[in-house]
Amino acid sequence: xxxxxxxxxxxxSIAEGTIVRWxxxxxxxxxxxEPLFEISTDKVDAEIPSPAAGVLTAIAVKEGETVPVNSVVxxxxxxxxxxxxxxxxxxxxxxxxxxxxxHSAQADGTPGATVAAPAPPSTTNPPPVAxxxxxxxxxxxxERQKSSPLVRRIAKExxxxxxxxxxxxxxxxxxxxxxxxxxxxxxxxxTARPMSEPAPQPVASxxxxxxxxxxxxxxxxxxxxxxxxxxxxxxxxxxEVNYSRVDQIRKAKKDDYERQGVKLTxxxxxxxxxxxxxxxxxxxxxSIDGDNIIYRSDINLGIAVALDNGLIVPVxxxxxxxxxxxxxRAIQDIADRARAKKLNPEExxxxxxxxTNPGNFxxxxxxxxxxQPQVAILGVGTIEKRAVVIDDAIGIRLMGYLTLGYDHxxxxxxxxxxxxxxxxxxxxxxxxxxx
Numbered sequence: 001x002x003x004x005x006x007x008x009x010x011x012x013s014i015a016e017g018t019i020v021r022w023x024x025x026x027x028x029x030x031x032x033x034e035p036l037f038e039i040s041t042d043k044v045d046a047e048i049p050s051p052a053a054g055v056l057t058a059i060a061v062k063e064g065e066t067v068p069v070n071s072v073v074x075x076x077x078x079x080x081x082x083x084x085x086x087x088x089x090x091x092x093x094x095x096x097x098x099x100x101x102x103h104s105a106q107a108d109g110t111p112g113a114t115v116a117a118p119a120p121p122s123t124t125n126p127p128p129v130a131x132x133x134x135x136x137x138x139x140x141x142x143e144r145q146k147s148s149p150l151v152r153r154i155a156k157e158x159x160x161x162x163x164x165x166x167x168x169x170x171x172x173x174x175x176x177x178x179x180x181x182x183x184x185x186x187x188x189x190x191t192a193r194p195m196s197e198p199a200p201q202p203v204a205s206x207x208x209x210x211x212x213x214x215x216x217x218x219x220x221x222x223x224x225x226x227x228x229x230x231x232x233x234x235x236x237x238x239x240e241v242n243y244s245r246v247d248q249i250r251k252a253k254k255d256d257y258e259r260q261g262v263k264l265t266x267x268x269x270x271x272x273x274x275x276x277x278x279x280x281x282x283x284x285x286x287s288i289d290g291d292n293i294i295y296r297s298d299i300n301l302g303i304a305v306a307l308d309n310g311l312i313v314p315v316x317x318x319x320x321x322x323x324x325x326x327x328x329r330a331i332q333d334i335a336d337r338a339r340a341k342k343l344n345p346e347e348x349x350x351x352x353x354x355x356t357n358p359g360n361f362x363x364x365x366x367x368x369x370x371x372q373p374q375v376a377i378l379g380v381g382t383i384e385k386r387a388v389v390i391d392d393a394i395g396i397r398l399m400g401y402l403t404l405g406y407d408h409x410x411x412x413x414x415x416x417x418x419x420x421x422x423x424x425x426x427x428x429x430x431x432x433x434x435x
Contacts, residue, residue, distance in 0.1 A: 317350070384399065
């Protein structure tokens with residue numbers, strides 16, 4: 001029996017996904033749970049496994065195309081079977097637009113996977129087509145089912161009636177680009193926050209320039225960064241920290257950790273101190289929802305991981321319950337799997353606080369952008385030996401800067417600095433018994 005392959009739901013707020021690459025082609029034999037295709041969403045790039053063993057008999061969505069979750073993208077059948085691309089999936093594919101990035105071949109020039117031509121009507125029943133994601137029950141607006149939770153949140157913040165916006169998404173769905181463009185063009189009402197940024201102007205290319213389309217991940221990162229700057233009032237505090245004590249502990253314990261297959265890094269110590277401090281400073285581990293404040297009961301620590309083509313922030317769930325060894329193991333695991341594109345969808349959701357480490361590349365410190373809907377992010381600067389004053393004498397110590405970026409809508413300077421002073425104290429007086 002033929003098995004439909006659908007675009008997975010990669011998180012509660014994700015409405016669509018883009019197929020970046022087909023790992024298998026029509027006619028290939030696949031095993032159950034063998035990687036079938038690679039997708040990119042607002043949250044994660046991931047390889048999607050086959051739901052069944054058999055032969056890939058049809059591909060209904062080309063590389064570079066974006067479709068709603070639960071749309072049929074392919075069919076797994078038996079050897080020798082030639083299936084037609086499911087009609088429902090074809091109907092849901094977006095029509096080509098002027099944006100060639102979602103409808104072109106791959107950036108390396110590899111053509112998209114061939115879609116099987118429609119077959120004549122069969123006497124057998126076609127495979128069941130997965131229904132589109134169920135729309136929420138109509139509330140105050142009949143347009144609710146045509147926009148994602150993120151779009152509705154932006155609309156609420158800017159006092160925009162989504163019904164005023166002509167959606168460019170599938171089935172007239174209002175996308176983030178639609179609502180942000182509507183706001184940039186003055187569509188928001190007087191009670192909305194003023195938009196200070198001018199609309200971006202086309203950039204003329206010059207002789208010798210190389211012009212390539214943005215990857216799906218790069219576009220999503222750009223959207224998220226602009227949205228975060230529009231949403232949060234970003235303020236920063238920078239503290240200098242003495243890492244000499246944790247360096248001594250790390251050197252004494254790193255062999256024990258390596259025997260257990262784990263690296264003991266400075267990030268391990270910083271993460272352990274940060275989650276301990278978040279228990280005492282609950283405002284830093286919170287979110288804003290309209291006029292409400294959500295104080296998170298769990299500490300879910302996001303760790304920013306640099307990839308060749310962008311950045312991803314996998315999340316360590318229940319980080320506040322882990323010891324230094326557990327955090328070290330979790331950080332190493334999610335970083336390795338993020339680079340290998342082996343993360344599960346749930347591993348990039350529900351973070352409550354993020355650590356990013358530009359110091360890996362030599363930066364003294366950075367001013368990171370908050371990962372929405374969080375209200376704070378910790379940036380780690382490079383750790384190096386410096387001359388410092390100790391009891392009116394000059395000494396050499398291992399020093400580094402920590403930067404807290406925080407949302408001043410909720411986190412005041414005093415609260416941020418108290419948190420950072422606590423983090424500084426925890427690192428400089430780290431208890432060896434915790435390792």
